[in-house]
Amino acid sequence: MSASRVFVARLAGCTVFDPAGDRVGKVRDVLVVYRKSDPPKVVGLIVEIPGKRRVFLPIGRVTSIGSGQIITTGLINVRRFEQRGGEVRVIAEMLGRKVLFNDGSGLATVEDVAIEETAQGAWAISQLFVRRPRTSASPFAKGPTAFTTWGEVREKLTAGEAQSAEQLIATYSDLKPADLANTLLDLPKTRMYEVAGELSDDRLADVLEEMPERDQVGILTTLGDARAADVLDHMQPDDAADLIAQLPEERGEQLLDLMEPEEAEDVRFLLSYAPDTAGGLMTTEPIIVSADATVAEGLALIRRHDLAPALGAAICVTLPPFEPPTGRFLGMVHFQRMLRYPPHERLGTLLDAGLEPVTADTSAAEVSRILASYDLVSVPVVDDNHHLVGVVTIDDVLDYLLPDDWRSQDGNDDVRRRAAARITLATGSIPLPGGTDEKSPVPGGRRRGRGTS
Structure with missing residues (x-):
């Protein structure tokens, strides 16, 4: 090992590499088991691999820890991690835990945990970095910190007391x-x-x-x-x-x-809109400006740090008022198009003449086809009077197309197959087996579940 003592909080997010230098994933936690008298033993790392899947990496397969990276033997079981009885996650469960000093000097909170190599390929908790209660009444004051060994403290277990997060x-x-x-x-x-x-x-x-x-x-x-x-x-x-x-x-x-x-x-x-329509999928907070707004003003609005990337891909141009439902919708100006013109250019002259808005009652399947067919990131939604009421972005459509349990089954092949089937059916790319019409709407359940108006 390139380091004999490591603080666990510093390991969070460290990249894990195989012997060839290829990236395997990132460390998310350290797993330990308690022992009767000795300090807890490290049994492995919880590593997040591509697909957001958390897997278990035995500590014996870690060959090097140092310089913000971890080297493994390259042998990783990609089965999803499941915590067993007696196992404790250091970051998730131990940090923030209260401990009492055995010498009677009081209470402290665990802020970090050091693990140390005790033998070749064997690691255990060696030190705790703790903070004692503050002694000043000032709300900005913090208690003193100290390093201590596992044997010098014991956990404070009070029934019904919530562990600090x-x-x-x-x-x-x-x-x-x-x-x-x-x-x-x-x-x-x-x-x-x-x-x-x-x-x-x-x-x-x-x-x-x-x-x-x-x-x-x-x-x-x-x-x-x-x-x-x-x-x-x-x-x-x-x-x-x-x-x-x-x-x-x-x-x-x-x-x-x-x-x-x-x-x-x-x-x-x-x-008020049905869940499988453009109105049910849309967001009501796009960027909306007048036709007299300039490229410089439009780019300044896109730079807002709190703006979702999909909403920053294009700007909606309408007549006043500029809050949904707006005045008459005039068109959209794409971010890339703005970059090709001088800052003083009026956005009303840069409208995408080929982009037609959809109505709020347009089916979600039709919106999906439009986004896929024209390589769009978003599509405007108007009411019967051609007033802008919102936009449907690509992430809204993906949430609709993916199966309900896609977030909880990351990397699952079955999820990917079902998602592919729904996307194929929605976009009409190819007819599905069994004679399903390629123009049929998306069947079955979906992530959103609200009813119609």
């Missing part, structure tokens, strides 16, 4: 929402709900948008109504509408009443 959240602060969602889904349910409850409203909103609906509902039911409404306010309106549609009608109405009026209005508007 703050350290776990800090460790995963740099994860993208999809990766953090995947991390939470790997935790035991009670731990997942605890960590979700500690996330900020906007961070939790981003994470919920990346989760299967059953887990979204599970987390939302653990939140009080006021907190749940605040989280829904931070979600994209179409995602919030999908989630509310899965709740009992009474609670859904309660949450809508508690949401910000403007956000609730967008969600109610989306809930």
